[in-house]
Amino acid sequence: MTAMVKAEGVHKSYGAAHILKGIDLEVAPREVFCLVGPSGSGKSTFLRCINHLEQINAGRLSVDGRLVGYREKGDKLYELKDSEVAAHRRDIGMVFQRFNLFPHMTALENVMEAPIQVKGEAKAVARERAERLLDRVGLGDKSRNYPSQLSGGQQQRVAIARALAMEPKLMLFDEPTSALDPELVGDVLDVMRGLAEDGMTMIVVTHEMGFAREVGDALVFMDDGVVVEAGNPRDVLTNPQHDRTKAFLSKVL
Amino acid sequence: MTDKFDKAPAEEPPEDSPVAKAEATPASTPPPEQIKAIPVRHWGRWASGVIVVALFGMLIYAFSQGNVQWGTVGDFIFDDRILAGMGRTLLISVLSMAIGLVLGVVFAVMRLSKNPVTGAVAWLYIWFFRGTPVFVQLLLWFNLALIFPILNIGFYKDEMIDVMTPFMVALLGLGLNEGAYMAEIVRAGIQSVDEGQTEASHALGMNNSKTMRRVVLPQAMRVIVPPTGNEFINLLKTSSLVAAVTYVDLTRAAQNIGSTSFAVMEMLLVASVWYLVLTSIFSVGQYYLERRYARGSLRTLPPTPWQKVKRNLSLSSFSSPRGA
Secondary structure (H helix, E strand, O other), rough: OOOOOEEEEEEEEOOOOEEEEEEEEEEOOOOOEEEOOOOOOOHHHHHHHHHHOOOOOOEEEEEEEEEEEEEEEEEEEEEEOHHHHHHHOOOOEEOOOOOOOOOOHHHHHHHHHHHHHHOOOHHHHHHHHHHHHHHOOOOOOOOOHHHHHHHHHHHHHHHHHHOOOOOOOEEEEEEOOOOOHHHHHHHHHHHHHHHHOOOOEEEEEEOOHHHHHHHOOEEEEEEEEEEEEEEOOOHHHHHOOOOHHHHHHHHOO | OOOEEEEOOOOOOOOHHHHHHHHHHHHHHHOOOOOOOOOOHHHHHHHHHHHHHHHHHHHHHHHOOOOOHHHHHHHHHHHHHHHHHHHHHHHHHHHHHHHHHHHHHHHHHHHHHOOHHHHHHEEEEEEEHHOOOOOHHHHHHHHHOOOOOEEEEEOOEEHHHHOHHHHHHHHHHHHHHHHHHHHHHHHHHHHHOOOHHHHHHHHHOOHHHHHHHHHHHHHHHHHHHHHHHHHHHHHHHHHHHHHHOOOOOHHHHHHHHHHOOHHHHHHHHHHHHHHHHHHHHHHHHHHHHHHHHHHOOOHHHHHHOOHHHHHHHHHHHHOOOOOO
């Protein structure tokens, strides 16, 4: 079985700041893969590299067997054109910490937008799917609301529906519950749990250790741009081997 | 903005909650007695109001005593020459604004592009056309034949003096000047849109041009429209400068009549009336346009003036606003 995401020695720096210092990991299909670690450890940056919102400086990163951002011909790498990068991104859904819903569109229009614009789907088909997806995230009755009329938790669920509308093979979650009031976190996690049960491959950057332990299939603890510890979430969280992991977990658990 | 807020009205309060009890037995709690107090007297407001009314009255009196032939103003307000001049003012303003808008978007995108050459060219254009007075620019176009007697752009060749009609001078002078201002307005609008919007759009697989057209520009419009409305109303009035390059707009038409009929002041008042009418009409249009682009950013749209009037009427006819 080929890995859904495969990273080999991935490096990323902004000028002098070296953010990722050689990341090696593999995410299997249908796996819920949790990335945890202190802020500034590079977990969000790594996530953004996977759909080429950030460009890596060294190493190899591939999604579903395809190199991210490059085409390999012989022993040479060719940068992909913008349109080719966009085509790759269709298969990768992303959910942001700050939701980033389109504020000038209703919830329904937010979910319909990409299938119509990117896949050239008929409006009726897109609408039908969007309504179904909004129902699935529990917001069927909010489809006509603008994002400003929704709570943070509702906005994040619309954002998940928007990403799902492209029928992605892989979903990236960048701290999806960090900007939410504690009482609203549960609804979003429930939707993610449902996705995991349906077999979606998910990479989740999160501080929700309960979610990681309960839903996660694999967990990686990152610190200072390197993978410190990896394994089954239940093992890593209850019995961390590395001092840095222990120190971090003692603060968040 | 919480889930609680949305759910609250739908949920029935449980039977034993204090809210339910209070509603069930309204007689047990009599309505609180309204406070009756002597309101504060705002003497300062009264005094300043009287002074302002007195000054305004003096102004009206001065004009009524001045040597203005008000009848002449009325006679000429619908004069064919005045109306034709107003048509040209409107035409040159709308066309210049259209040129300004197109140039504005083009130069704003050029300035924001990663290509340093286009960025520098855009900067240079804005620097020149915003840095020199529009009156001087009009005179430059007007006198272009002095340095280029023949216009020759390969497929087209003609005497410059034939190309640079008063209309062309006015159009180029106002349009290119407006483009420089619009470029800065559009650039500010594009930059005001959160970067997360572009990222979300890209992450969904939308390319750069679709992201710009579907996601960034519609949101930028909210920032672009109000100053653009100001620009247009400004342009309507600035267009009176084209009178100096012999284009017969509203101002020049009024001046022409004024100088032959010895009613200079009256004709300027006629022109002023029409300028006021035009700017008033476009101010109303601007209001509705802004309302349209506020969709999604405000939870409830502000009422239209007509809705306000209706609401005020219904309030005052049935009860005092204070009691409501």
